Amino acid sequence: MFLDAIVSSVDERVERLVPVSRYLRDRAEQMPPVRSLAQALNAPGAVAVIAECKQKSPSKGWLTQEYDPVLQAKTYQKNGARAISVLTEPHYFAGELAHLEAVRPVVDVPVLRKDFVRHPVQLFEARAHGADAALLIVRIVDDAQLLDLYQTAREIGLGVLVEIHSAREADRAMRLDPAVVGVNNRDLDTFETRLEFSREMASAVGGRVRVSESGIASAADLAAVKSWGYQAVLVGESLMRDSRLLGEWTHGNAH
Numbered sequence: 001m002f003l004d005a006i007v008s009s010v011d012e013r014v015e016r017l018v019p020v021s022r023y024l025r026d027r028a029e030q031m032p033p034v035r036s037l038a039q040a041l042n043a044p045g046a047v048a049v050i051a052e053c054k055q056k057s058p059s060k061g062w063l064t065q066e067y068d069p070v071l072q073a074k075t076y077q078k079n080g081a082r083a084i085s086v087l088t089e090p091h092y093f094a095g096e097l098a099h100l101e102a103v104r105p106v107v108d109v110p111v112l113r114k115d116f117v118r119h120p121v122q123l124f125e126a127r128a129h130g131a132d133a134a135l136l137i138v139r140i141v142d143d144a145q146l147l148d149l150y151q152t153a154r155e156i157g158l159g160v161l162v163e164i165h166s167a168r169e170a171d172r173a174m175r176l177d178p179a180v181v182g183v184n185n186r187d188l189d190t191f192e193t194r195l196e197f198s199r200e201m202a203s204a205v206g207g208r209v210r211v212s213e214s215g216i217a218s219a220a221d222l223a224a225v226k227s228w229g230y231q232a233v234l235v236g237e238s239l240m241r242d243s244r245l246l247g248e249w250t251h252g253n254a255h
Contacts, residue, residue, distance in 0.1 A: 003188045006116055007140055009091045014119040021121045028127035028156045035110040037133040037159040038179040040082045041209050041232040047222045050112060050211065051076035051246055052236030053103065054087035055094040069099040070106055076239070077107045080250025083133075085112040085234060088126075097129045104130030112161060116140055120152040133159030133180075138169040139188060150176045161211065161234075170204040181205040182234060186214035195221060202228045219249050 017024070041048040053076075055067040073084045086103050087095035095115070104111045113131035117123065118141060126134045136149055153160045162173045163182040173181055183201045186193045193215040202210065212225040213234040225233055239246055 002191070003140070006089070006092055007118065010089075010116045010118050010140075013090075014121060017121045017125060018119070021124065024121060024124035024128050025156070028124045028158075031127055031130070031157075034127075034132040034157055034159055035108075037083055037110045037112065037161065038209050040110050041180065041211065043082065046250060047226045047230065048082035048232040049080065049222075049246060049250060050083040050085050050232060050234040051079075051081035051239050052085040052087065052114065052234060053099065054085075054114070054236050067094075070102050073103040073107050073111075076246060077109055079244075079247035081109060081246060082232070083110045083112060085114045085135075085236070087236075088113055088115045097125065100126075100131060101129045104132075110159065112159075117149060118145070120149060123149065123153050123156065123158055127156050127158050131158065133161055135161050135163055135182070137163045137188075138173050139165050143172060143175075146172065147176065150178070163213065164201070164205070167201065167204055170201055174205070178208060180209040180211060182211040182213045183230075184213045195224065198225055198230060199228045202230070222249055 053069040053072045069086060076084055084103060084107055086100045087093045088097050088100055089095045100113055110132040111130065113126040113134045117134055117136055123134055134153060138146060150160060160178060161180050161182050162176060162178040163184050164170045164173050165184050165188060183198045183205060185195050185197045195215045198212040210230045211232040211234055212230045216233045216235045222233060
């Protein structure tokens with residue numbers, strides 16, 4: 001499966017990072033307090049948008065040839081984004097930690113590190129490079145790893161977006177009692193996207209900030225997920241192709 005290839009490449013990165021784990025944790029613990037992702041997304045009114053900076057997608061290929069994450073992030077914030085997601089996975093998404101580090105100082109909203117986190121050292125790395133929060137994908141870790149990662153993030157003051165792709169994963173995620181849960185409408189095995197998955201999972205992830213991820217392409221989509229009880233959406237490809245959409249959504253959607 002494609003996801004297996006990504007995980008394998010992540011584990012190779014982790015192997016190189018482990019020897020400097022203590023250094024990265026020390027750096028992480030010296031960082032200033034984070035901006036709260038949960039608070040940013042849980043404001044009243046329109047659906048909050050986490051706008052994503054990414055140059056490439058395994059399913060869609062190159063989204064832009066002239067990628068400037070700093071300009072992209074500034075534009076997103078100007079157009080009403082409540083948080084910024086930055087892809088840092090290098091092999092399949094052309095991401096870099098340098099993009100995260102460059103974006104954080106130029107915006108006032110929380111910045112999420114989007115990657116495939118499998119080891120606590122990646123959380124130290126995220127915090128040390130300026131992330132306010134990190135993505136935890138339930139599917140790619142076992143229960144013991146998931147708990148360890150979640151507790152580590154809390155210890156170093158890092159926010160977490162816990163992402164699920166199935167009802168079983170929702171049950172696993174809820175054991176953590178996370179503040180923010182993401183429901184990914186894209187199947188990580190086939191990369192097919194189905195927005196209705198968010199409706200199906202809404203009750204399973206109730207009682208916290210809910211984020212619908214992937215497949216959001218219009219104001220009507222935002223209105224739909226809001227009607228299902230979601231406070232936020234995470235959008236990448238649509239906004240990378242036309243960031244003007246964000247202004248239309250944030251100024252006219254779903255009040």
